[in-house]
Amino acid sequence: MTTKSNKKNWPLWxxxxxxxxxxxxxxxxxxxxxDAEMAIExxxxxxxxxxxxxxxxxxxxxxxxxxxxxxxxSLFDPADDKVYRHPTFYxxxxxxxxx
Amino acid sequence: xxxxxxxxxxxxQARIDAEEKIEPKDWMPDEYRKTLIRQISQHAHSEIVGxxxxxxxxxxxxxxxxxxxxxxxxxxxxxxGLYLYGAAETLGADREDLIxxxxxxxxxxxxxxxxxxxxxxxxxxxxxxxDGAAIMNQVMLTRTSYGPYARAMVRICKEESxxxxxxxxxxxxxxxxxxxxKNMAQDALNRWWWPSLMMFGxxxxxxxxxxxxxxxxxxxxxxxxxxxxxxxxxxxxxDFLGITVxxxxxxxxxxxxxxxxxxxxxxxxxxxxxxxxPCNEQRxxxxxxxxxxxxxxxxxxxxxxxxxxxxxxxxxxxxxA
Ligand SMILES: [Fe+2]
Ligand SMILES: [Fe+2]
Numbered sequence: 001m002t003t004k005s006n007k008k009n010w011p012l013w014x015x016x017x018x019x020x021x022x023x024x025x026x027x028x029x030x031x032x033x034x035d036a037e038m039a040i041e042x043x044x045x046x047x048x049x050x051x052x053x054x055x056x057x058x059x060x061x062x063x064x065x066x067x068x069x070x071x072x073x074s075l076f077d078p079a080d081d082k083v084y085r086h087p088t089f090y091x092x093x094x095x096x097x098x099x
Numbered sequence: 100x101x102x103x104x105x106x107x108x109x110x111x112q113a114r115i116d117a118e119e120k121i122e123p124k125d126w127m128p129d130e131y132r133k134t135l136i137r138q139i140s141q142h143a144h145s146e147i148v149g150x151x152x153x154x155x156x157x158x159x160x161x162x163x164x165x166x167x168x169x170x171x172x173x174x175x176x177x178x179x180g181l182y183l184y185g186a187a188e189t190l191g192a193d194r195e196d197l198i199x200x201x202x203x204x205x206x207x208x209x210x211x212x213x214x215x216x217x218x219x220x221x222x223x224x225x226x227x228x229x230d231g232a233a234i235m236n237q238v239m240l241t242r243t244s245y246g247p248y249a250r251a252m253v254r255i256c257k258e259e260s261x262x263x264x265x266x267x268x269x270x271x272x273x274x275x276x277x278x279x280x281k282n283m284a285q286d287a288l289n290r291w292w293w294p295s296l297m298m299f300g301x302x303x304x305x306x307x308x309x310x311x312x313x314x315x316x317x318x319x320x321x322x323x324x325x326x327x328x329x330x331x332x333x334x335x336x337x338d339f340l341g342i343t344v345x346x347x348x349x350x351x352x353x354x355x356x357x358x359x360x361x362x363x364x365x366x367x368x369x370x371x372x373x374x375x376x377p378c379n380e381q382r383x384x385x386x387x388x389x390x391x392x393x394x395x396x397x398x399x400x401x402x403x404x405x406x407x408x409x410x411x412x413x414x415x416x417x418x419x420a
Contacts, residue, residue, distance in 0.1 A: 008398070008401050009193075009194075009195050010397065010400070010401065012188065029182055029185050029250075029251070029254075030185045030188070030189075031181060031185065032194065034397075034400035034401050034403065034404035035400075035403075035404035035407065035408070038400065038404070045174075045178075046178050046181050046182075049171075049174070049175070049178065050258075066124060068124060069122070069124050069125050069126070
């Protein structure tokens with residue numbers, strides 16, 4: 001049996017699928033593949049066996065930088081008190097149409 | 100416990116109680132992580148080993164229609180294994196390690212796959228009962244607290260319903276066929292009924308993990324609750340087929356609104372879990388053989404990818420120069 005020290009594993013890829021024309025790609029999961037071409041082929045077999053996609057993106061997982069859960073407040077809380085970014089903040093009389 | 104750890108734990112439990120999903124980078128107790136890796140990898144192994152008893156009949160399916168359906172089902176199970184290994188990897192597990200643990204007999208998989216598929220009716224019984232029981236469990240797990248596991252389950256559940264329907268259709272055809280065909284269906288039900296009930300695991304009073312798993316909302320229903328639910332929906336389906344569930348203790352209980360059913364042979368259950376089922380050895384041999392015989396493909400693909408990468412680098416260097 002192979003052991004971890006002497007084996008070279010296929011790297012991990014993150015898979016993004018455009019489910020139909022006009023929509024953006026969405027993360028669906030991950031898989032292992034030797035290279036990008038194989039990752040696309042495998043993604044076809046693993047994630048689109050029932051017409052779930054019209055386009056596939058693959059990115060090697062190690063190239064993804066994610067925000068940390070600890071940054072949640074500092075990143076996202078500043079938007080909490082900015083109600084003026086929403087249309088309902090502005091008071092217009094009902095007579096004004098199409099706005 | 101030191102106060103910082105205690106605060107983290109309390110915060111974690113509060114998130115679980117508020118039905119928040121836990122995501123890979125979130126803080127989680129070591130035991131939660133370990134439990135999930137164990138459960139998800141066991142689940143993944145079950146999908147993969149589960150391909151063996153059915154794969155056994157692909158070449159002998161009675162028609163092209165049955166053959167493409169079975170082939171598609173078995174291919175789905177491979178996909179399920181992959182989604183689940185992927186979910187386990189988000190917790191820091193290494194797929195290769197998980198597979199090694201399976202092959203070394205350190206990791207478990209569902210005991211149901213240690214029973215043999217003796218006739219074509221068994222393929223019907225597996226789709227109907229084994230996938231049926233798996234669906235009960237998996238529908239519950241779409242609401243599990245760990246995000247990647249829950250999302251994998253949503254995909255899996257969408258695919259599973261055809262598995263169960265194709266199995267039931269096989270049995271329906273047999274039950275409407277000749278006397279011999281109907282007997283074949285009955286024989287399959289006789290052999291698969293009890294092992295299917297065992298798929299839900301030990302009785303709640305003997306299940307060591309249930310309480311904590313319920314508290315962390317990894318599981319949302321107990322083994323016995325799921326088992327009862329399975330019996331309740333499956334018995335009328337057997338009645339429709341016109342075959343008899345092999346349990347003299349089975350009867351509708353007006354008061355509880357559920358079926359009462361006989362005691363599971365727990366001795367058999369533990370024997371198969373411990374590796375003494377009819378096919379444990381054969382299944383592991385087949386898995387190890389497939390893995391070892393595929394090793395050169397995995398290595399060749401890596402070597403080829405590496406060669407292509409170097410060639411590309413060289414070409415780019417030439418272009419720049
Ligand atoms: Fe499955
Ligand atoms: Fe299935």
